[in-house]
Amino acid sequence: MASGSGESPIWGSARFRQLLADGQVGLALSAVRREMGLSQADLGELLHWDRSHVGRVERGEVDTLFDIRELLRVADVLGVPRAAFLPVLLGTANPWTIEMGCGEGVDDVDRRQFGIAATMTLMGAAAPVTTASGAMLIGTDHVTALRDVTEQLWDHDNRRGGGAITEFALQHLRLARRMLDHGEYGPRTGDALAAATGRLCSCAGWLAHDSGHPEIARWCYTESMLLAEQTGDGEMLAAALGGLTITATDHPRHGREPIRIARRVTELANSVPSPRLKALRLAREAVAHAAIGDHREFTHTMTRVWHELERGFDNPDDPIWLHFVTEAELRVHEARGRKLLGQHTRAADLFRDSIDRAENLPRDEASYRAYFAASLAGLGDSAAAIGAGHGALDLLESQVDSPRLVAELRPVRRAAAGVRGSEAEHFGRRFDALIRAA
Incomplete structure (x- = not known):
């Protein structure tokens, strides 16, 4: 009707x-x-x-x-x-999951349609049913729905970044927690629901980090770790700790905390037959070593990364959230580590080698361009940094929503403020507009 x-x-x-x-x-x-x-x-x-x-x-x-x-x-x-x-x-x-015509750009429509697909999964046949006592009756279809939503979130992030979907993920996480904490289900369904909720927690943690909310990210990863321990899921524990490594490295609370976490992740990853996962964990551990100035351990750990790469990244069982791990991504980790160690020229060369690769998804290309531009600013090459920064902004204005990557361009913005000319002024206006939007 x-x-x-x-x-x-x-x-x-x-x-x-x-x-x-x-x-x-x-x-x-x-x-x-x-x-x-x-x-x-x-x-x-x-x-x-x-x-x-x-x-x-x-x-x-x-x-x-x-x-x-x-x-x-x-x-x-x-x-x-x-x-x-x-x-x-x-x-x-x-x-924004409700389909309305509001004159958005193509990217906004894409994000909204993503939300429709994920939300209808939960609101269709998988919507929680209540018992006579008012409790939600949870079945395997609800677990499947949570898994589908998490996979869609990862896929969207891999392509577009997490800025536009973070709140959406957190809202679904709240719904998942309500089902887990207040629903009625059997032991097997309960274990599966806890695992699905934990994986959604880990995904939401990364999205929060990408959106510039490290404390929310830390909370999400901690929740995922607790659920991983409760279900005995070592892979999920490794993923949550891996995310926590990034947050602890980028927003440190204690000097050696990232090292302790990263080493534990590497231990857990050793039990998983995935060279891609092991290489990623080692690369993050290497960056954590670089963050405290340990050149020797950084070099040793990166050597282990390349050994894993030589084994090949063709495991068909790798989860979707690992698909972004390529040779270019690992080179970027090395570049980040070398930048932290003060090797700015080497870092810039590695960042440059990672951009404009055919396999790069838009989010990754925006990441690499932002890192490259910031490294040039660190070298004092303001003109080149501004030029590279415009390339990153092209993606951040059109295809990728990531407040984290916008923030990575702050060194370029400072360089532009000290340079006269239309290119520098144009960069400043574009950057400031994205900061206001974020």
């Missing part, structure tokens, strides 16, 4: 979404009913409710619509897209 007017349907309005976000589902339903020209008795007949019950539901006197089964039944009967009720679950009036 559709709206009788030629205008946009009521469920596409900001007012409708705000009512749902505020928990006033009955009033939102009432607005749909009135727009469709239905009386309370008409709606009751469609839903097999009596008229008085429809009135109580609309006034919020009963919690009928907070049973997800009833909410989705109402949506289907009225012809309202299920995704339009997403604010009830997410508690926000502006989830």
Whole structure:
């Protein structure tokens, strides 16, 4: 059933979404009913409710619509897209997962459509069902939905960066925690749900890091570690600790903390038959050594990285989140380490060698260009740094959303401030606009 007017349907309005976000589902339903020209008795007949019950539901006197089964039944009967009720679950009036025509750019539409796909997975057949006691009844379909969402998040991040989807990931993580902490399920489903939640935690941790929120990232990784310990999942523990290594290296609290974490990750990775994973863990350990100025251990660990690369990266069982690990990515890790050790010329050469490779995804290309530009600024070559910085901004303005990478260009912005000329001024305006947007 559709709206009788030629205008946009009521469920596409900001007012409708705000009512749902505020928990006033009955009033939102009432607005749909009135727009469709239905009386309370008409709606009751469609839903097999009596008229008085429809009135109580609309006034919020009963919690009928907070049973997800009833909410989705109402949506289907009225012809309202299920995704339009997403604010009830997410508690926000502006989830970009709802498909609306708002004049966005191509990239915004891509991100929104990503959200639709992931959200409908949760809101379709996999939506939690409540028992008579009010608890959510969790089954294998919910676990599958969480795994699918996590895979979609990783795929989107690998291509576009994490800036636009971080809040989306955290909202789904909150939903996963509610299912884990308050749902009803058997032991096997519980273990699978805990593992799926832990992997989503780890993914959300990286996205938070990429969005410039290290404390949230640390919390997510810690949660993932706890769930990995509870389920005995060594691979998940290694992934969470690996993410924590990045956060601890980029935002250190204690001098040798990144080293301790990275070494533990390397130990765990040794039990996983994936040269790609082992190479990544070793590369991160090498950067952690460089961060405290240990040149000898950095060189030794990078040698082990290249030994793993020689074994080949053709393991078909590697998870999607590992697909970004290529030779270029490992060269960038080496370059970051050499930069930390003060070897700026060598670092710049390695960064330069990693850009413009056919296999680079947009997010990786933006990363490498930003690092390269910042390394040139560190060498004092302001003109070259500004030129390279424009190449990074081209991607960050169009295809990639990563506040972390924008921040990497701060040295170039400082260099541009000290240079006269249109290129420097143009870079400054572009950079400042992205900072404001972030």
